[in-house]
Amino acid sequence: MSINVYLKGEEVRELKDFVQKTEIEYCIPGVKLWYEKGRWYTRLNDLSEPVPPVLADIVEEISFHGKIPFYVSREAGIYRYNTAEAEVDLNKSSDDEWNEVRINAKKMEDLRELFRRIKIGSIRPEPGESYGGEQRGLSRVELDVELKRKQAVIEVICYFLDSLKLERFPFCTKMRVVRRLNNLFYIDENGKSQPKRRIVPLGIGGLMHEESEDRSLLHQKRSGAETE
Numbered sequence: 001m002s003i004n005v006y007l008k009g010e011e012v013r014e015l016k017d018f019v020q021k022t023e024i025e026y027c028i029p030g031v032k033l034w035y036e037k038g039r040w041y042t043r044l045n046d047l048s049e050p051v052p053p054v055l056a057d058i059v060e061e062i063s064f065h066g067k068i069p070f071y072v073s074r075e076a077g078i079y080r081y082n083t084a085e086a087e088v089d090l091n092k093s094s095d096d097e098w099n100e101v102r103i104n105a106k107k108m109e110d111l112r113e114l115f116r117r118i119k120i121g122s123i124r125p126e127p128g129e130s131y132g133g134e135q136r137g138l139s140r141v142e143l144d145v146e147l148k149r150k151q152a153v154i155e156v157i158c159y160f161l162d163s164l165k166l167e168r169f170p171f172c173t174k175m176r177v178v179r180r181l182n183n184l185f186y187i188d189e190n191g192k193s194q195p196k197r198r199i200v201p202l203g204i205g206g207l208m209h210e211e212s213e214d215r216s217l218l219h220q221k222r223s224g225a226e227t228e
Contacts, residue, residue: 001066003044005051007033008058012040015054028054047112062105068119070097077125081114083107088118089131149194156184156195 012018015028026033031052033042042055051059068074070090076099079086084105091100101118105111117123124130185193 001046002064003047003049004041004063005044005055005059006061006063007040007042007055008060009040011058031055047108047115051108059106062108062111064101064103064105064111064115066101066115067091068099068101070099072099072119072121074099074118074121075125076131078129079114079118079123079125081117081123082110084110084114086114086118088125149192152195153185153193160184 012026012033017029018026019028020026024035026035031042031054033040042052044051047064051062068088074088076089077087079088082105084103084107086101086103089100091098101115103111103114105114114123184196186196188194
């Protein structure tokens with residue numbers, strides 16, 4: 001891991017007690033400074049280390065180079081958060097693989113937050129800047145919506161199966177089963193099954209019952225209101 005804090009031009013030489021130690025190494029009390037390729041900078045040991053207060057007003061940019069283990073799969077591409085921009089790519093050696101992360105930011109807090117989001121997987125590359133090509137999968141929000149829909153469908157099916165156990169007609173009476181299913185579900189505008197009624201627990205013994213509001217009618221009312 002490397003973290004460089006780049007500083008604004010000749011303002012560095014105006015710092016109090018500025019001293020040159022070697023051709024490229026300088027210092028002020030408690031802080032080492034370097035000058036390479038036309039840029040002044042100091043180094044930090046890790047992301048938890050703050051920028052030295054004496055340099056806080058002359059910070060130009062902060063760069064970070066680190067890695068995330070390969071077993072934590074991360075999409076290669078360009079990520080952004082406020083003033084921070086990151087590039088994530090797969091790196092391989094003869095005996096190891098990892099996700100290489102390079103971040104540049106104007107503010108340390110933005111750099112820390114972007115790296116945190118990449119590590120926990122709560123952020124994806126900017127649209128059109130994924131190295132893996134266009135992502136055709138669902139977004140996290142869409143996945144959450146689909147999960148809730150399927151959970152509701154499963155609840156209705158469980159209720160339906162429990163109710164069949166109490167019926168006297170045999171389960172093989174297909175037409176009656178189909179009619180019962182048609183009473184429980186409707187097909188929405190996207191061609192997906194939706195429960196007509198919400199199944200709610202009674203609380204004692206895990207018993208379930210159908211909510212009185214018919215969701216298909218509610219859906220029809222909303223659709224009608226939108227077209228008016």
